Amino acid sequence: EKGGYDxxxxxxxxxxxxxxxxxxxxxxxxxxxxxxxxxxMSDADLRAVDKVVIVACGTAFHAGMIAKYAxxxxxxxxxxxxxxxxxxxxxxxxxxxxxxxxxxxxxxTMDTLxxxxxxxxxxAKVLAICNxxxxxxxxxxxxxxxxxxxxxxxxxxxxxxxxxxxxxxxVALYLGQVRGTKWGDEILxxxxxxxxxxxxxxxxxxxxxxxxxxxxxxADAKSVLFLGRHxxxxxxxxxxxxxxxxxxxxxxxxxxxxxxxxxIALIEEGLPVVVVVPSPRxxxxxxxxxxxxxxxxxxxxxxxxxIAEEGDEAVVPYADHLIRIPVTPVLLQPLVxxxxxxxxxxxxxxxxxxxxDQPRNLAKSVTVE
Ligand code: F6R
Numbered sequence: 001e002k003g004g005y006d007x008x009x010x011x012x013x014x015x016x017x018x019x020x021x022x023x024x025x026x027x028x029x030x031x032x033x034x035x036x037x038x039x040x041m042s043d044a045d046l047r048a049v050d051k052v053v054i055v056a057c058g059t060a061f062h063a064g065m066i067a068k069y070a071x072x073x074x075x076x077x078x079x080x081x082x083x084x085x086x087x088x089x090x091x092x093x094x095x096x097x098x099x100x101x102x103x104x105x106x107x108x109t110m111d112t113l114x115x116x117x118x119x120x121x122x123x124a125k126v127l128a129i130c131n132x133x134x135x136x137x138x139x140x141x142x143x144x145x146x147x148x149x150x151x152x153x154x155x156x157x158x159x160x161x162x163x164x165x166x167x168x169x170x171v172a173l174y175l176g177q178v179r180g181t182k183w184g185d186e187i188l189x190x191x192x193x194x195x196x197x198x199x200x201x202x203x204x205x206x207x208x209x210x211x212x213x214x215x216x217x218x219a220d221a222k223s224v225l226f227l228g229r230h231x232x233x234x235x236x237x238x239x240x241x242x243x244x245x246x247x248x249x250x251x252x253x254x255x256x257x258x259x260x261x262x263x264i265a266l267i268e269e270g271l272p273v274v275v276v277v278p279s280p281r282x283x284x285x286x287x288x289x290x291x292x293x294x295x296x297x298x299x300x301x302x303x304x305x306x307i308a309e310e311g312d313e314a315v316v317p318y319a320d321h322l323i324r325i326p327v328t329p330v331l332l333q334p335l336v337x338x339x340x341x342x343x344x345x346x347x348x349x350x351x352x353x354x355x356x357d358q359p360r361n362l363a364k365s366v367t368v369e
Pocket of ligand 1: 057059107108112155242364
């Protein structure tokens with residue numbers, strides 16, 4: 001049942017190109033536009049959306065954080081994202097134009113379910129992004145966009161995360177398409193590039209041996225930090241979460257711009273720091289800033305592990321370890337940048353002798369609040 005792999009997690013990491021392709025399947029028309037009747041909202045209703053609120057937990061929350069960048073950029077609709085366990089307890093503001101998106105692999109997470117119930121009671125429409133057919137969260141939502149990752153058995157979420165990203169991009173692009181935002185041409189171009197994602201994820205998977213080797217060499221590290229900016233920030237958080245849950249190691253993700261506001265004090269000789277570098281194209285100002293961050297931490301002794309786009313030469317002098325990812329549109333980078341972090345955490349945990357499919361203290365779906 002593990003298909004020749006030692007662990008379900010390895011199998012599920014390897015299945016990501018197919019999971020991404022299956023989640024795209026049938027949703028891009030021959031004219032290059034999206035068809036998402038599943039949203040069960042008329043174009044008029046979609047045009048009336050004046051606020052998007054995303055609720056989710058853990059890894060799904062990180063997908064939601066990335067969705068916020070995409071939704072606000074492509075649709076210009078204000079978007080909030082919040083961990084589901086906090087949402088209903090702060091008396092959140094919702095109106096008839098609020099679209100709440102609840103993201104959940106299992107569809108049974110109690111925190112997310114309670115958040116969506118609260119949203120519906122306040123009159124908001126709820127769209128579920130879910131991987132499990134007929135589970136509670138989609139049943140209680142107004143509509144559901146299923147991810148087609150297939151069953152995810154390992155406790156740590158991998159392929160479900162990539163498909164959650166795809167589903168979020170689809171919703172964001174569709175909102176943009178229906179509303180005819182000023183990004184119209186960009187939206188069509190991105191839909192096209194999104195269909196290349198399975199190939200690109202495959203490409204990343206083929207180059208993971210050095211990452212595994214690096215992970216094994218770090219089995220005795222006390223702590224690992226992860227830095228990113230823009231959509232790379234949630235990717236950093238996801239990389240840290242994977243390492244915590246699998247390797248039982250202290251790991252923390254930061255927005256690289258926050259470094260100077262405190263966390264830089266943590267940097268000491270030999271501390272491994274993973275940096276997710278934004279594309280030098282597009283928002284190149286962020287790229288330059290993060291290159292300065294890498295220089296700063298390296299000058300203070302950090303062992304830098306740099307994830308950067310193919311052809312980005314500016315990072316080379318400051319990278320103790322360089323992990324290359326394919327060139328993608330800025331907002332889609334998490335689809336390829338997350339994969340090395342999954343492999344890294346899985347291999348490091350295995351090197352420490354941990355059972356990666358069943359980490360201690362964790363359950364696959366958390367059905368208590
Ligand atoms: C992390 C992980 C958890 C889940 C979270 C939400 O690897 O698996 O953080 O992402 O418990 O679960 P779902 O998506 O089922 O609501």
